Amino acid sequence: MTATVLHPARTTSQMVRGACPALSTPMMTGDGLLARIGLDAPIAPADLARIGELATRHGNGLIDISARGNFQVRGLTAASARALETDILRMNLPLRDGLPVETGALAGLDSHEIADPEPLSSSIRAFVSEHDLSRRLAAKFAVVVDGGGQLPLHGLLADIRLLAVRREESLFWQVFLGGTMATGRGLGLVTDMDARTCVTLILARIAVMDVPLRGRELDPAEVKNWLAPITLENAVSHAVTRPLPYGLLALADIRKAAARIGIPFGQCRAETLIDLGQQAATVGITGIRPAIDHSLVVFGREDACQQIMDHSRPLILSHNDPRAKISACPGKPACRSASLHTHALGEIAARQAESLLDGSLTLHLSGCTKGCAHPSKALLNLVGMNDGTALIFDGKTSDMPLKLIRHGEEAKALGALDELVRLERGIGETTAKCLTRLGPARLEQALSQGLS
Template sequence: MTAPLPIPNTAIPPMVRGACPALATPMMTGDGLLARIGLDGPIRPADLIRIGELAIRHGNGLIDISARGNIQLRGLSAPSARALETDVRLMNLPLRDGVAVETGALAGHDPQEITSPEPLASAIRAFISEYGLSRRLAAKFVVVVDGGGQLPLHALLADIRLLAVRRGTEIFWRILLGGTAGTGRSVGVVADADATTCVTLILARIAAMDVPVRGRALDSAEVREWLGDVVIADDDVVMEQTAVALGLFQLMNAAVSCEARHQPQVTSPPRGEVPERQRGDEGATRQHLHVAISPSSGPSDHLLPDGEKTLASGRITDIPLPDQFAARIGIPFGQCPAETLINLGRQAETAGIAKIRPAIDHSLVFFGTQDACRSMIEFSKDLILSQNDPRAKIAACPGSPACASASIKTHALGTLAARDVANLLDGSFTLHLSGCTKGCAHPAKALVSLVGMNDSTALIFEGKTSDMPLKLIRHGEEGKTLGALAHLVRLERGAGETTRDCLCRLGPARLEKVLSQGLS
């Protein structure tokens, strides 16, 4: 029987987050420099192929698709990073430079949107550019403009968030500071006509401060005073919707084709209405929808869900252009060899895919005909194509050796968990695997986290990666610990209970006791 590791009586000191790689300013990691390619628009299949080739030429051939939908190339040296920037800029991609103003892959074209976020987002980008605010706002400052629809950005952290709401026949924008849609602090609601003025005023005030300030540090009452009478009081609770259902739909036809083999169906809210608020894992909401599709003018990048697939999973849905569909494919743990993107790009060219957009939850969206999108799904069997894929329920950072701060191999552990304890991963919670206490892959609280430390791995229950551990585990025993949790849930789960329900009912004291016995 091995002696248990001592449990600290204080929370783990958090490591510093905030370093932000960019194409012009790559960040040092455990496997060399990392450069980020942020995009504000779609790219061609040939561009995806070229990015993969550049990752091999200039880096170590590993590519990340981040939770926010950024493409990151790893293993660069200082000279190769400069060469990469030159090569990428020659591609004439829709690159995002400076402060991120995010609208999502489907902005302006989703028939489920309350309104298009693009006009407001474009005005904000223009203001930031005209007045040089990227140099004066904090690193990683993010503005999210969310018009609603099938790919909500509710789970993304933002300094300033604007959520579209409809009241009667009028459009308003709810302004939130810091956090996610569920945790951000509300300033209030402003009319659509006042939204640009309000947001640019807030940005100008922040930029004029003596030190860079993040949205989470702002006082919502003070910001409300800045805006004056244009702000309407907002007592509504914001639903944080982190999961997006996936599936197959026929274009512009009320007869929706989908196979819901595993999940119950919930009718979607009509277009333009504020969605019903539901609370789930860390505020997550999983909606499995049948949707009647209506025509929409202009080009479009739509994804509409069915009841089978969700999160970062593969999906085929419609775009309101003749014979157009879209396939959304998840990248396991957000990382793949460059050859994976090259092969996807080549298959997309062969299939006649029109365009591609990286999207939230480590995914890529391919737009084209129904046959083209079906071929992408068939081609991507090793990637995440269903919410029932256990890998879709795991948030894992790059881990060791890719990250210099990491002390555990998170991807190997995630693969083991998906293979050996799939019954534990029922979709009611996200298993967080963090190489260190920064918690980059899942900054919010998680039901269960395994966090790498120098001499051990911390098991944290219902907390952040810097919170006090429930138990310290010796390196190499993480899989055994997950197996013990899975066995406990199999024995103790009541009728109708999810894994989350069961673990929360048992509580930390019971869990710690069982794990101590199981690992002795």
């Protein structure tokens, strides 16, 4: 069985290069092997501290919290990666296995969610496991089942996305192919009863293709034909632009609370997690889970959540923190592909680009053109290249640069853009709207003047 291909078919080697660094299949980076620890449920504070200890014992003591909410242990060797896997498996953690069917850290607990996505996601996982589909799908293939609420998954890339909506008293799911919520292609609306069938039908069709395609590579018209018996109407994308909240979060059980804490640039020393785990146990936190957009969510009584926030002042506790709107990969020297010191530049930007970083846009700092930290479009991208740093406006890291900046002048370029916004932004106008109004030509002019 085949489907219309909208993008060139990928070779086997390309699919391997796109694979994720799982615990059992670590990936080589600039500072050694990297192993990913994906969790499907919160873990105890002591387990968080233990992961930090293992990262120090087996790796170089650096841990990433990825945009999708996974721990990534860095600086491993082939031998220490095997030892890490053995030690992690001994902990009996709720490790994610097989096809990622993602629901978010607050699934089933959120006082604001439209529907609990866990029953639906569990039935999808069971189908995939029963029919052994994971190995027959493309690398990085992911399903998102978004019940809504305080931490929506709109920014995550998904091959298949279900978004809960209510019409009067009935629950439905909007279906999208590929992309983020803003860029995914709507396929229609299905009832709660038909939602599992919708996803499993698409997965089963893909699994028998000669080359298993990603969601973005499928022809929406053809997939709509597959789903015609169960889809009710065209879906409408409702992209959420409000920032994800940090700090205290309300749960459906009013006796409990949660708090979201951001990890600057998605990376910390193992000692940070060890300290956080030990302090969380002391104040009575009952569970901790890595979450979307490089963050941790802690669970417990409201007073315990507040105490752990007070203890975490160096981390991100508010969406007004400028570091919350900077997406940065590990960069140089951590990654062998990187030509940009992303974290050092991010710290400079957070301190010195106050006008630029008003919360209305994402500043994407990428060590290379892969764009690992922010695969979707960003209004401003600084991308490391061999012959300089590319500034890409309103695009992806692989798009045509607006200007190539000499290595070492990136902070100066950000200063020029910050000054442009300070002078040109209208009353009540956001930085994003200001830069969009000014356009690429005006930005290039400001950069040329600022770098001369």
